[in-house]
Amino acid sequence: GAVVSQHPSWVICKSGTSVxxxxxxxxxxxxxxxxYRQFPKQSLMLMATSNEGSKATYEQGVEKDKFLINHASxxxxxxxxxxxxxxxxxxxxxxxxxxxxxxxxxxxxxxxTVL
Amino acid sequence: AQKITQTQPGMFVQxxxxxxxxxxxxxxxxxxGLFWYKQPSSGEMIFLIYxxxxxEQNATEGRYSLNFQKARKSANLVISASQLGDSAMYFCAMRxxxxxxxxxxxxxxxxLQVKP
Numbered sequence: 001g002a003v004v005s006q007h008p009s010w011v012i013c014k015s016g017t018s019v020x021x022x023x024x025x026x027x028x029x030x031x032x033x034x035x036y037r038q039f040p041k042q043s044l045m046l047m048a049t050s051n052e053g054s055k056a057t058y059e060q061g062v063e064k065d066k067f068l069i070n071h072a073s074x075x076x077x078x079x080x081x082x083x084x085x086x087x088x089x090x091x092x093x094x095x096x097x098x099x100x101x102x103x104x105x106x107x108x109x110x111x112x113t114v115l
Numbered sequence: 116a117q118k119i120t121q122t123q124p125g126m127f128v129q130x131x132x133x134x135x136x137x138x139x140x141x142x143x144x145x146x147x148g149l150f151w152y153k154q155p156s157s158g159e160m161i162f163l164i165y166x167x168x169x170x171e172q173n174a175t176e177g178r179y180s181l182n183f184q185k186a187r188k189s190a191n192l193v194i195s196a197s198q199l200g201d202s203a204m205y206f207c208a209m210r211x212x213x214x215x216x217x218x219x220x221x222x223x224x225x226x227l228q229v230k231p
Contacts (some may be wrong), residue, residue, distance in 0.1 A: 034218070034219065041204075041224075041226075042223070043221045043222060043223050044160075044206065044221045045221075046218055046219070049218060091158060093160065095160075095219070103165065104150075104162070104210075104219055105162070106152075106160035106162075108157075108158065108159050109158040109159065111158075
């Protein structure tokens with residue numbers, strides 16, 4: 001199957017700093033990528049849909065100024081958590097869809113801990 | 116709005132036995148896709164099986180089968196011959212529409228533990 005990578009796999013930062021998470025589709029082009037957030041033992045909550053070359057579409061309740069998404073190329077989307085606070089600590093997972101077929105591939109996730 | 120419900124927070128099954136994980140959904144769309152994913156403790160999301168709303172046959176993939184009952188709006192996952200490696204969290208998900216552009220929305224998840 002198609003491979004999606006995320007970097008970093010984990011990050012610890014101080015409150016008030018910004019953190020950038022990269023999501024790459026390694027062997028296919030992804031015009032659409034998705035960003036999810038998952039708290040321990042809970043479901044994946046869709047944060048936003050990232051479209052190459054255009055602005056991301058955010059889900060209701062997700063602050064677009066806090067979670068900046070950039071999808072500059074067909075293989076790379078980035079999520080920047082700005083001015084991170086402890087409540088932003090979570091597992092962030094990106095996902096990409098191939099142009100043909102139903103399957104949606106997920107990255108391995110990034111665990112963010114804000115001190 | 117679409118909704119996915121998994122009512123079993125946790126399940127136990129004896130190794131080599133079959134287990135059914137429940138999933139019900141709610142949508143006003145006639146066209147939709149249903150998915151099951153497995154998430155082991157490492158956190159990666161592993162695609163297991165897909166069922167389209169117009170598929171007449173229940174989907175099967177190896178030891179996984181999807182018991183699709185459209186009238187009841189249920190899409191239960193059946194795992195046959197459970198293995199210790201099946202212990203993980205399982206998510207049911209739905210995408211409205213049959214194109215590739217719809218959002219994938221997840222249920223609450225079911226934690227499955229396989230006992231030796």
